[in-house]
Amino acid sequence: MKKQVVVVGAGPGGSTAAFYLAKAGVDVLLIDRETWPRDKVCGDSYLPSLYPMFEDMGIMEEMKAAAACNPKSLRIIDPDEEYAEFDLQPWLIVPRRIGDDIIRRGALTSGADFMENFQAEELIIRRGVVRGIRGIHNNRDVEVEADAVVIADGSHSALARQLGIYKEDPEYILYAGRAYYDGVEGMEDGRFEEFYTPSNLPKPTYSPICLTWVAPLYQGKIASVGITIAEKYLRETGMTLEGLFQWWCENTKFGRERMHNARPIEKLKGWRLPGSRKIERNYVPGAVVIGDAVSSAEAAFEYGIPSAMIGGKVAASFLPEVLSSGDFSEKKFSEFQTLVGDELNPGLEYNANFRDNILANKETMKQFQNWAKGQPGYPHLVYDDSVVKFTTQVLNKEIVKSDKKITQ
Ligand SMILES: Cc1cc2nc3c(=O)[nH]c(=O)nc-3n(C[C@H](O)[C@H](O)[C@H](O)COP(=O)(O)OP(=O)(O)OC[C@H]3O[C@@H](n4cnc5c(N)ncnc54)[C@H](O)[C@@H]3O)c2cc1C
Known part of the structure; x- marks a missing residue:
């Protein structure tokens, strides 16, 4: 079998890559080792930063209808079991078995092909460039030749390990x-x-x-x-x-x-x-790695799905250019790390700063809560705004609230 791009893993990251690639006119095959719909143990939160991509995929209404909850307030209970409450931009909690399948089906509407029960076993590498995958589909050995591969096989990625670029930050x-x-x-x-x-x-x-x-x-x-x-x-x-x-x-x-x-x-x-604080090496010539496969989740704040989907969208804008230029050099592919980093690093950094400055210990956390309780309008303060205001005004530290950050 021959395809322009194979995407391994039909989770949120891979499905998003497949959607935007097919939309750009690329002949793409999305594969997953599971039978779909598949479940995933998760907090099931799909944050508002995802909505523009849901709109693009034509699945916004279906996601809303599938929501088991639209949280709009957050209660933070500190180690002494005292609490403060904040308003949030409502988000969607959709069981992953349902939500991920809506996203996967959304990907197929743009023309991506899909094969389930297809376990990618190894990458085909020729002269240092990834050129497809070998795997097992319904108990049969299958080989898919491709110009490029998107690796979106989730945490502990076997394929990123094969490439020697799998990394964990303790x-x-x-x-x-x-x-x-x-x-x-x-x-x-x-x-x-x-x-x-x-x-x-x-x-x-x-x-x-x-x-x-x-x-x-x-x-x-x-x-x-x-x-x-x-x-x-x-x-x-x-x-x-x-x-x-x-x-x-x-x-x-x-x-x-x-x-x-x-x-x-x-x-x-x-x-x-x-998870990580910063996007590390996520490419080799012929392949890009996205989502949990490159530890792009912000491990503390449930931003795994946004990180994976944004990675998928960036992959789909990067690869068509590679395919048309025929430039499969190390230098060309290294641009992918910068492109994903530009999108995700500000959000990862923001969250890390929030954790390091406010959530770091019981004392600063309590200080934040007491400050919030004393603000006019409490308890209807917007959580994110409060974090920024408290850090800059009270702790005298700059915490950048970037437009690109992946928080709400
Ligand atoms: C308890 C818990 C709660 C969480 N809560 C949230 C939350 O509320 N919101 C949030 O945004 N994030 C949350 N996360 C993180 C989130 O689950 C991940 O970051 C997200 O699933 C990453 O998406 P992905 O597409 O990279 O990988 P995945 O969703 O893991 O998808 C990878 C896919 O690849 C397939 N696959 C794997 N290996 C192969 C192979 N060799 N061949 C073919 N297919 C393969 C798998 O079957 C899978 O479908 C949570 C994580 C945990 C542990």
Whole structure:
């Protein structure tokens, strides 16, 4: 089989690349090893920064209709279980099994071909240039020749490893899990709750990202409950992810309040998500790497889908130019790192700054909350604006709010 471009992985990143490539007139094949629709353990949040791409794909209305919740406020509960609330631009929580499939089907409307149950095993490399993939489709060996490959096979990417460009930053490795429950108490429709590491952990640690979240789905009929902690802090607790979650349910005021009558519909499942503060090498001649395959998620703030989709869109504007120029040099492909970096680095940096300046420890977090509570208009302060204002005015540090940042 011969195609101009093969995209490996039909998650949000790969499907977006396939959509825009086909729209640009490229003959593209999108493959995925799973049978679709496939599920993914996730907080299921699709942020407003994605809406322009949903509009392009003609799936905005379908995504809205599929939403299990439109959170519009955020409650941040600090380690002493005191809280502050903020307004947010409403976003969509759509179970990934449904949301990712809408995106994948959106990709096909622009003319991309799709094959499921197709596991890419290795890249075909000729004279230092990637020229397709070998894999197994429905138990048969298949080879697809291509002028270029988009690698979007998700975290721990086997293909990026084959290329020797897979990298992990120990500072940004997250363990995260999610469960669906019914019988969760004390939720409010449209309110997303983030609970930070409680002060009373048996082996104290403080992780500058929320430890657990609770979000009401389907008008509070069920809840999405999750846990997120960086690998290094999880080690400090001496607990497993499941053990830590269970401890939170039983030993914190809010955990007990929310969970004492709760019954799991789907038990906690988790995975290890490498993220980063900056886009690292994401190319070799003939191939570009996007999304979790290049650890482009901002591991603390659920921006994995935007990072992956923006990477896919950039890949689709870059590759047609390569195909028409026939320039498959190292130098040409190195432009891809700059192009994706220009889009994603300001947002990654902003989030990292937010974490380093405000969420870094209990004291600055409390300072932020107390400041917010004293502002005119509280609790209807816009979260992002408050972060910027507090950092510049109170901490005297500059935190850049870039137009390109991937927060809301
Ligand atoms: C618990 C948890 C909660 C999260 N919550 C959020 C959230 O609320 N919002 C958010 O934006 N992000 C969230 N994330 C991050 C988000 O899930 C990822 O960043 C996002 O899925 C990245 O998209 P992707 O397209 O790069 O990869 P994926 O979505 O992982 O897609 C990769 C695809 O490649 C396929 N594949 C893999 N290997 C092969 C192969 N060899 N051949 C063919 N196909 C292959 C897989 O089947 C898969 O469909 C969360 C992560 C965790 C762990």
